[in-house]
Amino acid sequence: MSGLEELYKEIILDHYRNPRHRGELDCPPAHKSEGFNPLCGDEVSLTFEIEDGSIKQLRITGQGCSISQASASMMAAAVQDKSIEDVRMLSREFKAMMSIHEETMAAADQETVSAASLTLGDLEALKGVVKFPVRIKCATLSWNTLLTGLDDLDG
Amino acid sequence: MTLPSDLKDRFPLLSQMVHGHQIVYLDSAASSQKPASVIDAMNNYYRTINANVHRGAYEIAAQATEEMEQARTRIATFIGSDSPNEVVFTKNATESFNLIARSWGGNALSQGDAVLITDMEHHANIVPWQILSAEKGFEIRWLPLTPEGLLDLSHLDQLLDGVKMVSITAMSNVLGTLNPVAEIAERAHAAGALVAVDGSQYVPHLPTDVQELNADLLCFTGHKMCGPTGIGVLWGREEILDSMPPFLGGGEMILDVRRDGFTPNELPHKFEAGTPPIAEIIGLGAAVDFLSSLGMDNIRQHEITLTDYALRSLKDRYGEELVIHGPSDPAQRGGVVSLQYRDIHPHDLSQVLDQRGICIRAGHHCAKPLMKELGVGATSRASFYLYNNEADVDALVDSLELAGELFSV
Ligand SMILES: Cc1ncc(COP(=O)(O)O)c(C=O)c1O
Numbered sequence: 001m002s003g004l005e006e007l008y009k010e011i012i013l014d015h016y017r018n019p020r021h022r023g024e025l026d027c028p029p030a031h032k033s034e035g036f037n038p039l040c041g042d043e044v045s046l047t048f049e050i051e052d053g054s055i056k057q058l059r060i061t062g063q064g065c066s067i068s069q070a071s072a073s074m075m076a077a078a079v080q081d082k083s084i085e086d087v088r089m090l091s092r093e094f095k096a097m098m099s100i101h102e103e104t105m106a107a108a109d110q111e112t113v114s115a116a117s118l119t120l121g122d123l124e125a126l127k128g129v130v131k132f133p134v135r136i137k138c139a140t141l142s143w144n145t146l147l148t149g150l151d152d153l154d155g
Numbered sequence: 156m157t158l159p160s161d162l163k164d165r166f167p168l169l170s171q172m173v174h175g176h177q178i179v180y181l182d183s184a185a186s187s188q189k190p191a192s193v194i195d196a197m198n199n200y201y202r203t204i205n206a207n208v209h210r211g212a213y214e215i216a217a218q219a220t221e222e223m224e225q226a227r228t229r230i231a232t233f234i235g236s237d238s239p240n241e242v243v244f245t246k247n248a249t250e251s252f253n254l255i256a257r258s259w260g261g262n263a264l265s266q267g268d269a270v271l272i273t274d275m276e277h278h279a280n281i282v283p284w285q286i287l288s289a290e291k292g293f294e295i296r297w298l299p300l301t302p303e304g305l306l307d308l309s310h311l312d313q314l315l316d317g318v319k320m321v322s323i324t325a326m327s328n329v330l331g332t333l334n335p336v337a338e339i340a341e342r343a344h345a346a347g348a349l350v351a352v353d354g355s356q357y358v359p360h361l362p363t364d365v366q367e368l369n370a371d372l373l374c375f376t377g378h379k380m381c382g383p384t385g386i387g388v389l390w391g392r393e394e395i396l397d398s399m400p401p402f403l404g405g406g407e408m409i410l411d412v413r414r415d416g417f418t419p420n421e422l423p424h425k426f427e428a429g430t431p432p433i434a435e436i437i438g439l440g441a442a443v444d445f446l447s448s449l450g451m452d453n454i455r456q457h458e459i460t461l462t463d464y465a466l467r468s469l470k471d472r473y474g475e476e477l478v479i480h481g482p483s484d485p486a487q488r489g490g491v492v493s494l495q496y497r498d499i500h501p502h503d504l505s506q507v508l509d510q511r512g513i514c515i516r517a518g519h520h521c522a523k524p525l526m527k528e529l530g531v532g533a534t535s536r537a538s539f540y541l542y543n544n545e546a547d548v549d550a551l552v553d554s555l556e557l558a559g560e561l562f563s564v
Binding site for chain 1: 519
């Protein structure tokens with residue numbers, strides 16, 4: 001079973017079996033964003049409340065594989081009480097770990113990332129996904145869904 | 156008669172190792188493997204007679220044209236068609252359905268009309284109708300399923316009222332269900348509708364006779380029947396194809412072009428704009444020869460036996476922990492087994508099986524409305540073909556346990 005332990009780390013399976021921050025907030029005041037992985041049918045629906053530019057609460061519903069659901073659960077824990085800018089930076093770090101480097105990420109931005117010294121914490125456990133390229137989309141689904149939701153606030 | 160036991164040897168890919176295991180290919184419903192004879196036929200075209208068809212007066216162009224048109228004739232015979240003129244080459248089944256919707260539907264359908272499809276269709280037989288319906292305003296109706304995954308015909312005659320086209324699959328790519336196409340066609344015809352059949356899963360696995368199916372149009376795709384990708388077929392009754400306007404415009408599909416317009420070519424070239432996929436057509440011809448040499452009856456018998464073995468082995472070993480979608484009687488289904496093992500997500504299951512070199516598919520199988528009916532987001536699907544054997548099924552059955560251990564709570 002070589003390789004599988006790297007993908008299915010204990011902490012990932014734990015988040016999958018006992019997902020945190022499940023549920024739904026009332027919209028409004030909360031905002032809603034839904035994401036689909038059209039290839040495999042994974043779905044995630046996020047509701048979140050913003051207060052003073054920070055994410056006060058985030059709740060998740062949806063269905064999907066262990067990676068997509070664990071990633072969503074870990075993300076919810078990681079972005080709690082973070083400012084929108086920090087969340088965006090964290091998402092860039094997470095995607096960089098998934099080998100996705102956004103072209104728009106300017107040098108100045110990179111400095112801020114290290115300056116803010118945001119740590120991925122538990123999210124690091126998802127690093128093994130990189131070795132399974134088809135699963136990267138599962139791991140990034142919730143992040144992309146959240147980013148879309150944040151973009152909609154601006155728009 | 157049974158199939159030769161050394162069939163795997165004729166498929167070069169199947170001797171490969173994956174993650175240190177001999178590959179166990181159980182995803183033929185998505186795409187089949189190719190025998191050496193098909194690969195060789197395509198190679199031979201490129202190495203010896205590569206030239207554009209229907210145009211050159213020189214020797215190799217004539218040979219290429221001859222090989223391509225002979226392939227068309229053999230494909231027509233393979234499905235019981237009266238004439239090679241009824242065999243139109245497309246890119247795949249998806250394009251065949253788009254051709255029907257655009258050409259036939261664009262001409263025949265308007266507000267107040269209806270098209271009847273079923274709850275078990277592949278997106279290829281849903282979305283082209285939806286695109287057209289958004290323009291023309293006709294209604295799309297859905298034939299429902301019974302709890303076992305058969306078509307529910309109890310309200311068929313009411314549903315047929317006002318329907319101009321019944322477009323249904325002969326076999327579900329998710330449930331494996333074989334549908335009573337001939338019976339539905341008879342009732343559809345009585346109600347004044349035409350019948351288009353999705354043969355993508357049927358033609359590769361069962362003896363096909365378009366007259367017996369009672370179909371007016373039939374779509375299928377080369378890569379699921381030992382042929383190459385990039386080649387599909389639209390078969391249609393000559394008078395129906397004749398009545399349909401061209402689909403794509405350009406070279407090959409015209410008899411004459413003037414400043415004030417064009418005259419379309421005769422069948423089947425009317426629907427084949429531009430240089431065709433010559434190597435792929437020749438490859439599909441070789442695939443049909445290969446299947447015919449084995450005998451479609453034997454292939455069907457082999458798959459019934461193997462599916463029966465798989466259903467029994469899975470149930471014996473895992474019982475209630477395993478849900479298998481679709482009909483339980485192997486005679487009512489093809490070799491497609493969609494399953495849910497405990498609460499392990501299909502993606503995770505196929506990931507674990509991949510480590511053993513076992514290829515199964517996880518996902519919605521391009522049938523999202525059906526997934527909704529089944530109340531699932533995705534299924535794991537194992538599908539069998541002529542080269543699979545009981546050892547492949549055993550590998551699948553054994554490996555589920557591995558996933559069970561990994562994900563046990
Ligand atoms: C039932 C059915 N219809 C249509 C298709 C579409 O085939 P293709 O993608 O080759 O056009 C498939 C294959 O995915 C299928 O299983």
